[in-house]
Amino acid sequence: MTETVAAPPVRTARTARPAAAKRPEGQWALGEREPLNSNEEFKAVEDPLLVRERIEKVYSREGFASIDPDDLRGRMRWWGLYTQRKPGIDGGKTGSLAPEELEDEHFMMRVRSDGGTLDAAQLRAIADISMRFARNTADVTDRQNIQLHWVRIEDVPAIWRRLEEVGLSTTEACGDCPRVIVGSPVAGVGADEVLDATPAVREIAARYVGDPSLSNLPRKYKSAVSWLPDIPYEINDLAFLGAVHPEHGPGFGMWVGGGLSTVPILAQHVGVWVPLDEVPDVWVAVARLFRDYGYRRLRGRARLKFLVADWGVEKFRRVLEEEYLGRPLLDGPAPSLPPAPIDHIGVHPQRDGLSYVGAAPVAGRLSGTKLAALADLAERHGSGRVRLTPYQKLLVLDVADPEPLIADLAEIGLQARPSPWRRNTMACTGIEYCKLAIVETKERAATLVAELEKRLAGEDVGAGLTINVNGCPNSCARTQVADIGLKGQLVADEDGRQVEGFQVHLGGSLSLSSDQEGGFGKKLRGLKTTAADLPDYVERLTRAYLTGRTNPSEPFTSWVARCDESALQ
Numbered sequence: 001m002t003e004t005v006a007a008p009p010v011r012t013a014r015t016a017r018p019a020a021a022k023r024p025e026g027q028w029a030l031g032e033r034e035p036l037n038s039n040e041e042f043k044a045v046e047d048p049l050l051v052r053e054r055i056e057k058v059y060s061r062e063g064f065a066s067i068d069p070d071d072l073r074g075r076m077r078w079w080g081l082y083t084q085r086k087p088g089i090d091g092g093k094t095g096s097l098a099p100e101e102l103e104d105e106h107f108m109m110r111v112r113s114d115g116g117t118l119d120a121a122q123l124r125a126i127a128d129i130s131m132r133f134a135r136n137t138a139d140v141t142d143r144q145n146i147q148l149h150w151v152r153i154e155d156v157p158a159i160w161r162r163l164e165e166v167g168l169s170t171t172e173a174c175g176d177c178p179r180v181i182v183g184s185p186v187a188g189v190g191a192d193e194v195l196d197a198t199p200a201v202r203e204i205a206a207r208y209v210g211d212p213s214l215s216n217l218p219r220k221y222k223s224a225v226s227w228l229p230d231i232p233y234e235i236n237d238l239a240f241l242g243a244v245h246p247e248h249g250p251g252f253g254m255w256v257g258g259g260l261s262t263v264p265i266l267a268q269h270v271g272v273w274v275p276l277d278e279v280p281d282v283w284v285a286v287a288r289l290f291r292d293y294g295y296r297r298l299r300g301r302a303r304l305k306f307l308v309a310d311w312g313v314e315k316f317r318r319v320l321e322e323e324y325l326g327r328p329l330l331d332g333p334a335p336s337l338p339p340a341p342i343d344h345i346g347v348h349p350q351r352d353g354l355s356y357v358g359a360a361p362v363a364g365r366l367s368g369t370k371l372a373a374l375a376d377l378a379e380r381h382g383s384g385r386v387r388l389t390p391y392q393k394l395l396v397l398d399v400a401d402p403e404p405l406i407a408d409l410a411e412i413g414l415q416a417r418p419s420p421w422r423r424n425t426m427a428c429t430g431i432e433y434c435k436l437a438i439v440e441t442k443e444r445a446a447t448l449v450a451e452l453e454k455r456l457a458g459e460d461v462g463a464g465l466t467i468n469v470n471g472c473p474n475s476c477a478r479t480q481v482a483d484i485g486l487k488g489q490l491v492a493d494e495d496g497r498q499v500e501g502f503q504v505h506l507g508g509s510l511s512l513s514s515d516q517e518g519g520f521g522k523k524l525r526g527l528k529t530t531a532a533d534l535p536d537y538v539e540r541l542t543r544a545y546l547t548g549r550t551n552p553s554e555p556f557t558s559w560v561a562r563c564d565e566s567a568l569q
Contacts, residue, residue: 008054008068009046026218026296036297039074039176043216048075048175055079056157064105064153073099078177078215080110080170081156084149084433091431091438091500092490094472102435107151109134110173111163112209113388115183115201115225116144120384123375125166129159130368138366139442142232142426142477143180143222144388145173146371149433171210176217176302178208178287182224182231185387185395189350190228192338195242195250197225200279207280214287218294218302221287222259225252225279229335230342231390234258234266234510234518235481237304238286243335245273252279253335256286256316257308260475265305266510266518268313273332285324293319341512343463344395345423346416347402354382356397357405359414363427363445363469364392373412381405392426420464421452426478430471430488437471439488439500444531445469451535452542459546465556467538469502480520481508483556484538491528500531506541506568507560519557524565541568 024032026040035041042048051071059067067076072083083103094102111126118126126146130138133155134148141147151159163169172178181201188196204225208214214221224231227242233255240252252274258267274282286304295301308316321328345358361370374394378384382405383398394414399405406416415422425448428434430441448467468482472489479485485508491501508521529537544567549559560568 008071009042024297025301027293028296029292032296037299039299040296042070042074043176045070046075047212047215048078048177049171049210049212049215051075052079055153056160059153060155060157067153075175076107077174078172080112080173081151082108082174083435084108085431085435085437091488092498094431094436094438099435105152106149107153107156108429108433109148109151109156109159109170110141111146111148112169112171112173112180112205113144113146114181114205114209115187115198116185116388116390117183117198118386118388120375120379120386122166122168123371123378123386125162125168127368127372127375129162130371133159134368136368138368138371139429140361140364140366140388140392140394142364142390142392144182144185144390145180146366146388147429169209172215174220175215176219177215178204178217178221178223181205182222182226182236182390184226184228184230185344185389186228186230186348186350186356187226189352189356189397191349191351193227193242193351194244195227195276197227197240197242197252197276197279200225200240200276200283203280204283208284208287214284214291217287217291218296219299221290221304223283225283227252228342229337229512230344232478232481232510232512235260235264235478236267237290238283239267240274240279240283241335243273243333245330245332248273248275248330251275251332253332254282256313257305259303259305260478260480261303262300262473262475263305264475264480264520265309267305268308269334270313270317270329271331272317272329274329282320282325282329285320289316289320289324337511337514337516339514341463341516343423344389345393345418347406350398354397355399355402356387356395357399357402357409357416358389358393358395359409359416360393360418360422361414362422362449363425363442365442365446370412370414374409374414377405377408377412381408419449419453420461421449421456421467424464424483425449425467425469426482427469428471428476430469434471436474437488438490439471439502439531441469441471441477441488444534448535448538452538455535455539456542459542460552461542461546462552465542465545479505479508481510481518482521483507483509484541485521486534489528491530493530493532501528502531502534503528504537507557509555509557516555516557522560522568524568527568544568
């Protein structure tokens, strides 16, 4: 009997719409169901989750050329797949070439790790996939995913089978759907944690990842659930952070409407308190509200942050309670923040008397070989449990004797006692693989770290300065909230030639401690550097800060806010 697989769905033409005084935003709750852009059109034709069958039964057998364009550049994202950039195309052509000219016949694949939790078997599975199918690539992202490259469509079904054998998936790792749920990397083991959020993270992932009722959101839906403020909660669409209610005890405060990209907005505290067992219900209520009221006309305004900014948190809360929860939420206080930001690098006590050890790759760059070695070390020195952080770092849990592990980690290039520069530098994927990028980032970050370690080795920079390197304006590595944020663009060198470089943002931060207030870095007119001059610029800026700060504990953000702009050049 011949097996029949559904052909790619066919778009129909848009229905003509008479002119109206106010242009609709595509809000389903207001009856605006007509697709208003090409992304909304392909989602309306078919649930993107259904593309998996075609990938397994058609495209993996017939090859890259057989893939329907709407699947290739649209629906396949729902299964963690993006085409990667064709090698050799410089950043000046990023915005001028058509997608088919930019893309290679290989894919980036993103593996979900909700809460950043992995065990040795899962690490070995990803390592095996990396070495067999992804040219030994593996990067840890700042959302606790593992990202692979050079994946062929012919190998995707085998990769999925291998991941699913160990309880992993790529389901909705990309696309207009619920992305990975960020969580504390020490959930359940941290000595300072009062309430473990892991049950909520697991329940949300089990109930709602892959749910067809949430697979057509206006844009991506980024969320976080953590007791500790060791995650960037202010830049998520929705975040729950530990808070103690004066009558009901430990639970979670709630923030909505955060996000960066080209229009950065910090999330707002809603003023409610949610008990642990109600977090999944509130999470899905917010997702449904976003689905129904979110803007769908312009992709640039389709994030939840724009709806919250227009409505305000009072209206957002009222609609959430009345239309989606059917009950009021309890008023509650904001969490108490620690005196200093939480840093998990190095050796730290667990609540059970064991320790966890945090180590830093350079800008999140790993490999299949390193992941396999890490799995061995996690079993040899601990229980096999590993956590990924939302700062491109990793932790080995349940360690009785940390020093042998620290030495073994160093042997594979993972430092548990890194320099401040390695500890605090992040980078996005960049032009090496990303079709949106304008400049190279990962190797640039590695070179910068090495230069600063050499040039500033004897300087007291305390905990160090955060340096976030981005290949384009989309801020995947959080340009605006770093001490030094670097946004990739082409700039003129001293001879007037267009070369790779960065626009500089200075003094950004998030509210991760009691003395920090979230805010975006200064973007001074004309403050740019070529990529070649980047180490010189950061060294010069750092020395100006060390000389000009009022005392060794003055934060970089405070110095930037008060110093003369000439010192920032």
